Amino acid sequence: MSEARPHPLDVLRFYAENGVDIALDETAPNRLAEPAAVIEAPARDAPKPFGAPPASVRPQAIQRNITPPAAPEAAIRDAGQLAANASTLDELRVAIESFEGCALKATAMRTVFADGNPQARIMFVGEGPGAEEDREGLPFVGRSGKLLDRMIAAIGLDRKSAYIANIIPWRPPGNRTPTPQESAICLPFIRRQIELADPDILVCLGGPSATTLLELKEGITRTRGRWFEFDTGKRKIKAIALFHPAYLLRSPAHKKLAWQDLLAVKKALTQ
Ligand code: URA
Secondary structure, X not given: OOOOOOOHHHHHHHHHHOOOOOXXXXXXXXXXXXXXXXXXXXXXXXXXXXXXXOHHHOOHHHOOOOOOOOOHHHHHHHHHHHHHHOOOHHHHXXXXXXXXXXXXXXXXXXXXXXXXXXXXXXXXXXXXXXXXXXXXXXXXXXXXXXXXXHHHHHOOOOOOOOEEEEXXXXXXXXXXXXXXXXXXXXXXXXHHXXXXXXXXXXXXXXXXXXXXXXXXXXXXXXXOOOEEEEXXXXXXXXXXXXXXXXXXXXXXXXXXHHHHHHHHHHHHHHO
């Protein structure tokens, strides 16, 4: 008796729930198989970025000519130069959209730059876009974004009185944590974004944002709720790390601590 095969939609749902939500190739390679005896070097005149799906399976939005990502040091240098040359947030957005030095851009549908009010006194910086953010091109619009909205509403703020961005402007495939290299490449952009927005208070959402921007060695459970100094390049401002809303969705017991931290943020805003 042959076993009933699962419905293709159930298979897709199973993949999506496990973070597999983008096709990188038309056939599934067996990565555990013995390597072929001879691996041909890629043709020199047709370089392909590492990890980029073939054009036929890439989303419409990214079916364009993609130059291979530069070596990390060169990519960091290029990002730094582009960021420094941008004298407004609009110029910075254009510069980021033109940057080809981060491989994450090849698998993302949209560049997610910012939302909210760039004139706000407070700026929230998360880790990187998820699936919803990638689709809409705006940060924190998915489930964790809804919680972030409720968190900032609790201290009397909304997207008209807060500015919101991410360390990484492109969605890492399957929502994986960005690698330190990807964060290092994108760091000049978010640093310049903070400098140009010039908030009084910087709130890092989650460990990766805090460790990248505040150069902290300890984890978020130790660093959350503590005040740090952040040098924007223009001046020194107050910075604090909070639990990431996605973490709070998974660990609601920690909402109490996040609430205490939000009250500290509210107090700092009145000073
Ligand atoms: N998580 C983040 O860190 N940023 C987003 O924009 C969405 C989810």
